[in-house]
Amino acid sequence: MQEDFLHYVWKHKAFSSQSLKTVSGETISIKHLGQHNHNAGPDFFNGQLSINGQLWAGNIEIHIKSSDWYLHNHEKDKAYDNVILHVVWEHDTEVFRKDNSEIPTLVLKHYVDDALFGNYQKLMKSKSWINCEADFSDIDDFLLNNWLERLFIERLERKSDDISTLLQQSNNDWEAVLFIMLLKNFGLKVNGEAFLSLAKSIDYSVVRKLQNDVLEMEALLFGQAGLLDDDVQEAYHSDLKLRYQYLKQKFTLRNEGVLPLQFFRLRPPNFPTIRLSQFANVYTTEHQLFSKVMVMNKKDEFYKLFNKGVNEFWMTHYTFAKASKISKKLLTKSFIDLLIINTIIPLKFSYAKYQGQSIEGELFDLIKEIKLENNSIVKKFLQLKSLEKNALSSQALLQLKQHYCDKNKCLQCAIGNQLIVKN
Known part of the structure; x- marks a missing residue:
């Protein structure tokens, strides 16, 4: 009890x-x-x-x-x-x-009523993956879909709090907030926190000054990340190193708080070197990026915007030291989907909220264009019940599992409520 x-x-x-x-x-x-x-x-x-x-x-x-x-x-x-x-x-x-x-x-x-208390005890005493696992398939579809939409917005509200903090730290510069969030999510799960620390080590005013030169941008990113510290006998590496030394002195750059980048257990296309080169290309070819993403509301528009690869050196390399088969290494649609889910949509939501507007319908349409995410939590829910195959479902299910099921908050959950009051 x-x-x-x-x-x-x-x-x-x-x-x-x-x-x-x-x-x-x-x-x-x-x-x-x-x-x-x-x-x-x-x-x-x-x-x-x-x-x-x-x-x-x-x-x-x-x-x-x-x-x-x-x-x-x-x-x-x-x-x-x-x-x-x-x-x-x-x-x-x-x-x-x-x-x-x-x-x-x-x-x-x-x-x-004894039945009400009995239903509550059944949920609370469950030892299953989620308390309502045995009854999840019987949940009314209309109730479940409405609850998932609400959970998706709740997840955006939580992310909006983090964005508000970044906005305060950047003196209300939305372009700077986009830069930080986008770079973090270029790092995916393995290098996300390291890329976040990298983004926070760079004042966005420096980025604005370097946006017309991809080599300068790469020198900034690779240098701050510590990837130019080694002595590599490669002309491109030496060029970036010289550029970074100049930038470091000119802008008084410091990188003591930047976390080390990880290569271990990553597929070569996800190496931080490749992701940073792709990111540099995005920021040197797309100026005023925040304004652009705020007016876009279709998945294909973002695919076109982020259809970026690497510069010439990285077409034949994954690391500074070893050459590889030539490849443009373009950002994949599945990777861009993650950027839309984790960066663009939360930022759109927060910016609309900042302006006192509501764009929930627009965001529902956009998130539903994106495929269902493939992870262990989503897979397990799909084994229990058939659900709509889009990213709204997967984002909502993550919110459900992490913030309700794992914390035994059945009483605050629409699903738990329905099961408690059933006869």
Whole structure:
């Protein structure tokens, strides 16, 4: 038993409200359940009750046991002086106000349907991959699709908080925020954090000054990443090294906080050298990139925008030291899909929110153009139930698993709610 269940029952009035009585036998009539408080203080604010015909207005506190009042030291907290009803699952002691008057207590378990409590226990005691694994296939499609859309927006809201932090750090420069987010996501999972630290080590004003020269941009990126530190007998490497030494002095560059890049267990097309060259090509061929991505809303437009490869040296190399078969090494559509999912859509959402606009419909259309992501979480859900094969589903399922299933938040989940109240 968790207090969250009692909060759920009270908030949704999922109990028989007829013939309610306190432990002292006083009749209770609920006028208003109160407003759920998720912060410190009583659990529900501004409730209205009639107790033995006397109207009361104030706060409501909920505990599993009455004695939890003292366990939580509420008797010492002025925030609880205005509690008009103590709602508990088990009554094991009386609770008094500072004036020695007893706070009326309602034992909720006497009024909750056995089936409701049984459904809750079944979910909470489950040892499956997700608590509702046995029943997931039976969830109503309409409810599930609506919940997935809501989860997708919730995921964007979470990412929007991170973007707001970046915006503050960059003095409200949206172009700089795009640069940081895009470079991070060019690193994918393995080098994402390293690429993020690289992006944060570069003031965007420097990027603006170097946007017309791909070699200067590569020298900046490779140098800050520490890829020019070794002594390599290669003209291209030597050229970049000289350029970087000049840039480092001119712009007072520092890279002590840049994390080391990883090559281990990466396929050569994902080597950080290749990704940085592709990124340099994006930023030297597409100026005012933020303005461009904000007006685009079709997948094919982004495919065209990011149809970039590497410079001439990297067409025959994956590292500075060893030559390879010639290849343009263009960004693949699947890679661009990830950029749209993890950079473009969150940024579009945050920018619209910043301007006081809502573009949820546009973002739904765009995300649904993109294929379902292929990962272990999505695969497992698809084994349980057939779902729409697009990136909205996969992003929503990640949000569901990571922020609801893994944290046993069935009571805050539309799926869990449906299973709890079913007959």
